[in-house]
Amino acid sequence: MDRRQFIQLGALAGGTLVASHALAQGQSHAVPSAPVSARARTPSIVAPGGQVAVTTPNGSTLPWRKVGGVKVGHLVAMPVKHTFAPGLEVEAWGYNGSTPGPTIEAVEGDRLRIYVTNRLPEPTTVHWHGLIIPNGMDGVSGLNQRPIAPGETFAYEFTLNQPGTYMYHPHYDEMTQMALGMMGMFIVHPKRPRGPRVVRDFALMTHEWKVLPGMRRPDPNAMSDFNVLTFNSKAFPATEPLVIGRGERVRIRLGNLSAMDHHPIHLHGLSFEMTGTDGGFVPESARYPETSILVPVGSTRVIEFVADEPGDWAMHCHMTHHVMNQMGHAAPVTLGADARAIDRRVQALVPGYMTMGQDGMGGMEEMGMPMPANSIPMKGGKGPFGPIDMGGMFTLLKVRENPDTEDGSGWYVHPKGTVADKADPVRMDADGINPDVRFG
Amino acid sequence: MKTWSSSRWKRPAAGTLVASMLTLGGCVTVPLANDARDVHTTLGARWMPGGPVVGLTSEALRGEDADAAVRALLAQPLTADTAVRIALLNNRDLRAAMHELGVATGNLVQMSLPPNPEVELEMRKPTRGGQPLQGDIGLEYDLSELILLPQRRGVAQAERTAARALTAGEVLHLAYRTRLGFYEVQARHQQLELRNRALQVAQAGYGTAVELEKAGNVRALEVATERSAVESARLAVAEAENALLDSREALNVLLGLFGPRTQWTVDSPLADPVNDLDSGEGLEARAIEASLDLAELRGRMEAADRRHGLARTEGFLPHLSGGFHGEKDEDRWEMGAHLTVGLPLFDRKQGVRMAALSSRESLKARYEATATAIRASLRQARGRVESTGRRARHVRDVLLPARRQVLDETVLQYNAMQVGVFEVLRAQAAVTDAASTYVETLLDHHRARSALEQLLAGRHQGLELGSIRVSSMSASSGAAAAADAH
Numbered sequence: 001m002d003r004r005q006f007i008q009l010g011a012l013a014g015g016t017l018v019a020s021h022a023l024a025q026g027q028s029h030a031v032p033s034a035p036v037s038a039r040a041r042t043p044s045i046v047a048p049g050g051q052v053a054v055t056t057p058n059g060s061t062l063p064w065r066k067v068g069g070v071k072v073g074h075l076v077a078m079p080v081k082h083t084f085a086p087g088l089e090v091e092a093w094g095y096n097g098s099t100p101g102p103t104i105e106a107v108e109g110d111r112l113r114i115y116v117t118n119r120l121p122e123p124t125t126v127h128w129h130g131l132i133i134p135n136g137m138d139g140v141s142g143l144n145q146r147p148i149a150p151g152e153t154f155a156y157e158f159t160l161n162q163p164g165t166y167m168y169h170p171h172y173d174e175m176t177q178m179a180l181g182m183m184g185m186f187i188v189h190p191k192r193p194r195g196p197r198v199v200r201d202f203a204l205m206t207h208e209w210k211v212l213p214g215m216r217r218p219d220p221n222a223m224s225d226f227n228v229l230t231f232n233s234k235a236f237p238a239t240e241p242l243v244i245g246r247g248e249r250v251r252i253r254l255g256n257l258s259a260m261d262h263h264p265i266h267l268h269g270l271s272f273e274m275t276g277t278d279g280g281f282v283p284e285s286a287r288y289p290e291t292s293i294l295v296p297v298g299s300t301r302v303i304e305f306v307a308d309e310p311g312d313w314a315m316h317c318h319m320t321h322h323v324m325n326q327m328g329h330a331a332p333v334t335l336g337a338d339a340r341a342i343d344r345r346v347q348a349l350v351p352g353y354m355t356m357g358q359d360g361m362g363g364m365e366e367m368g369m370p371m372p373a374n375s376i377p378m379k380g381g382k383g384p385f386g387p388i389d390m391g392g393m394f395t396l397l398k399v400r401e402n403p404d405t406e407d408g409s410g411w412y413v414h415p416k417g418t419v420a421d422k423a424d425p426v427r428m429d430a431d432g433i434n435p436d437v438r439f440g
Numbered sequence: 441m442k443t444w445s446s447s448r449w450k451r452p453a454a455g456t457l458v459a460s461m462l463t464l465g466g467c468v469t470v471p472l473a474n475d476a477r478d479v480h481t482t483l484g485a486r487w488m489p490g491g492p493v494v495g496l497t498s499e500a501l502r503g504e505d506a507d508a509a510v511r512a513l514l515a516q517p518l519t520a521d522t523a524v525r526i527a528l529l530n531n532r533d534l535r536a537a538m539h540e541l542g543v544a545t546g547n548l549v550q551m552s553l554p555p556n557p558e559v560e561l562e563m564r565k566p567t568r569g570g571q572p573l574q575g576d577i578g579l580e581y582d583l584s585e586l587i588l589l590p591q592r593r594g595v596a597q598a599e600r601t602a603a604r605a606l607t608a609g610e611v612l613h614l615a616y617r618t619r620l621g622f623y624e625v626q627a628r629h630q631q632l633e634l635r636n637r638a639l640q641v642a643q644a645g646y647g648t649a650v651e652l653e654k655a656g657n658v659r660a661l662e663v664a665t666e667r668s669a670v671e672s673a674r675l676a677v678a679e680a681e682n683a684l685l686d687s688r689e690a691l692n693v694l695l696g697l698f699g700p701r702t703q704w705t706v707d708s709p710l711a712d713p714v715n716d717l718d719s720g721e722g723l724e725a726r727a728i729e730a731s732l733d734l735a736e737l738r739g740r741m742e743a744a745d746r747r748h749g750l751a752r753t754e755g756f757l758p759h760l761s762g763g764f765h766g767e768k769d770e771d772r773w774e775m776g777a778h779l780t781v782g783l784p785l786f787d788r789k790q791g792v793r794m795a796a797l798s799s800r801e802s803l804k805a806r807y808e809a810t811a812t813a814i815r816a817s818l819r820q821a822r823g824r825v826e827s828t829g830r831r832a833r834h835v836r837d838v839l840l841p842a843r844r845q846v847l848d849e850t851v852l853q854y855n856a857m858q859v860g861v862f863e864v865l866r867a868q869a870a871v872t873d874a875a876s877t878y879v880e881t882l883l884d885h886h887r888a889r890s891a892l893e894q895l896l897a898g899r900h901q902g903l904e905l906g907s908i909r910v911s912s913m914s915a916s917s918g919a920a921a922a923a924d925a926h
């Protein structure tokens with residue numbers, strides 16, 4: 001990273017960042033000028049002190065137009081056809097053609113004028129979550145402003161006085177509008193950088209949805225049984241990996257606008273410290289190492305780390321149901337049951353029936369059973385050693401020696417002898433290991 | 441089975457009814473052959489399409505070769521037509537009806553016979569004197585009876601016409617009831633199969649619950665719930681078995697079968713609903729024209745008319761009888777004739793005439809009432825045929841596929857682990873349930889269709905067009921929709 005990469009302040013190159021849309025089917029053409037790059041190019045410098053632009057995996061950044069010293073942006077609240085992962089497309093709501101909406105990125109001290117056009121069938125507002133701005137700009141319908149009627153465009157204008165990691169979302173019919181995907185990250189870089197400079201800066205918004213297999217509309221009435229869990233509205237295997245360089249200092253900004261669930265996000269292969277929340281920066285004296293961080297509903301958490309171990313590392317919510325795609329939880333458990341005894345009876349009446357899950361549910365996707373239309377239950381990803389039987393709020397941290405040559409699709413090549421494998425019986429014997437040992 | 445001693449009865453000669461009786465003179469036999477042919481002819485045009493009229497022969501009715509024919513028919517799985525054929529060959533009530541017609545035929549024959557002359561012989565011997573034995577011979581003949589003979593025969597003729605219509609109607613009625621009985625057996629067979637399938641579904645649920653309980657995955661509650669479903673299903677099977685048994689016995693009565701002969705089989709399901717319904721134009725007129733019920737009433741009206749005419753003639757015709765008389769007095773015959781004339785002063789058959797007139801008026805009113813009822817029944821039957829046909833097709837083409845789709849989608853949801861095996865089985869049970877509704881609706885359709893055919897063939901009495909129950913069919917069950925019209 002050098003000075004040449006510095007781009008003049010206030011001219012953030014919106015959308016020129018890592019925004020591989022290869023997996024983001026359904027994201028509409030309406031995404032404003034988002035050139036697609038397959039390469040994990042080193043982010044550009046967008047703020048003083050060499051602060052790099054925020055990368056929004058599977059997403060984009062809101063572009064600015066500078067008008068008389070004011071950064072002018074435009075958010076259009078609108079229905080969006082959205083694909084969580086190939087095979088599951090829904091009628092969602094979002095901004096500028098996507099959910100989450102584009103990441104708003106600016107610098108402390110900027111004067112912003114953000115126009116909000118409502119193309120939803122009902123009124124809306126935008127609340128700038130965590131920002132301290134004039135009360136009339138806070139976006140709570142009825143309290144701070146009248147709602148933006150369908151077809152209307154409102155202007156929000158304020159100066160950014162505190163740096164940090166924030167979010168934006170509607171404050172009108174919150175339950176419906178957020179359940180359908182209306183949200184985005186709002187990042188304010190400090191005028192003077194805090195702490196060591198990071199090389200990569202990611203924004204991930206966690207969310208949860210209820211879309212029963214065969215449905216095409218996220219259920220805004222759901223209070224439990226959320227079955228689609230997402231990072232930036234994508235479920236694994238459609239989540240775009242985070243490609244970083246070994247030894248690079250990396251920041252990940254996590255925001256949670258889920259309806260009901262906090263998400264303990266767990267990273268493998270490294271430990272990190274929490275450096276910020278939507279309330280501000282965490283003083284160094286208050287930081288401690290962690291490998292999981294709980295991101296509460298309606299909060300942001302910022303973590304920073306340096307990964308020294310190269311490889312493909314899992315990053316996921318640690319709630320085990322949150323790394324499943326559209327699993328149902330109401331059917332009786334078949335684990336340990338005699339499937340043949342059941343099959344014999346049921347298949348006579350329902351040809352094609354097959355008892356599943358009697359040995360557990362791993363690898364179930366491989367069975368290739370016919371599924372309801374528009375659904376991705378049991379869908380997982382493919383890994384170098386076989387299927388990865390997880391979905392949902394799961395992504396990969398790809399730590400590489402040469403991240404700039406990676407497009408994120410390749411797998412880490414392990415040095416010989418560094419992958420766990422079947423044990424050598426001779427070695428076992430020599431080590432005094434008896435696989436037939438009995439207990440109790 | 442031994443028929444009643446057919447060998448004791450001589451085969452009746454051919455020829456017209458009355459003539460044969462007269463020709464044969466004293467040799468009296470039952471008029472079965474002619475009666476059968478007569479009924480056959482009466483039915484001819486009215487007989488429903490494909491109907492086996494051949495069963496209605498005197499030979500068959502008297503049991504000759506009937507046994508072999510019945511045996512041959514029973515060797516194959518029954519169809520509605522073969523069942524009707526067997527009933528016509530073997531049903532004793534039908535034979536009784538044919539012999540009842542013989543009673544009317546006998547009356548007619550009797551009424552066609554002229555009165556016999558009376559011959560009187562008288563011998564006299566004076567107690568005194570030497571006079572020889574004297575002899576009288578007289579011949580007496582009831583002239584008024586001879587004059588009234590054609591009219592009396594007319595009455596008997598009309599009565600026999602009525603009786604023939606009644607008998608022909610009973611043939612139709614037997615065929616109709618046999619068809620209904622056969623459809624009922626088919627439906628009960630299918631329902632038993634479906635109840636067995638439902639039991640299988642319940643048993644699969646219970647078996648699954650037991651397996652899952654062994655693995656510790658369900659509570660005793662689920663096992664008990666599934667088991668209670670099995671026990672209910674078992675009860676339903678037992679009911680269906682009973683219903684099948686009942687329907688077979690009802691048909692056995694109509695077929696005149698007992699003993700080992702009741703082991704007949706049926707291997708076809710109820711036929712799909714018939715589409716080719718007549719336009720309905722002129723159906724009422726056709727039913728009125730064909731009606732044997734009305735023909736019977738017409739015959740009885742005519743008999744009453746003729747009884748009235750006879751009584752009038754009798755009332756005004758003085759009683760006449762005439763005779764010849766010969767007396768041998770000594771050596772010469774004295775010949776003479778006489779005529780007796782009764783004076784119709786008091787008894788002019790007023791009462792008989794009054795009774796005949798009343799009887800006629802009564803029959804006329806009944807005729808009109810019957811005609812009205814026939815028209816209503818025809819419209820009802822036609823409506824029923826259409827409605828049940830539409831409903832049956834709806835079940836077959838819409839409801840059943842819809843339930844099958846529910847099953848398919850449930851399997852997909854099951855594959856997606858959204859629902860469990862019990863939901864899959866419930867969806868399958870709903871398919872079976874719809875099939876059950878189809879069978880009952882189809883049975884109603886065939887019953888209505890038979891009723892319509894019966895009306896057009898000319899029989900209105902004993903029509904079974906019960907009331908349709910408007911069921912409150914739930915989403916998953918609908919078997920009750922048609923278990924009514926019985």
Ligand SMILES: [Cu+2]
Nearest residue numbers: 263317319322
């Ligand atoms: Cu979670």
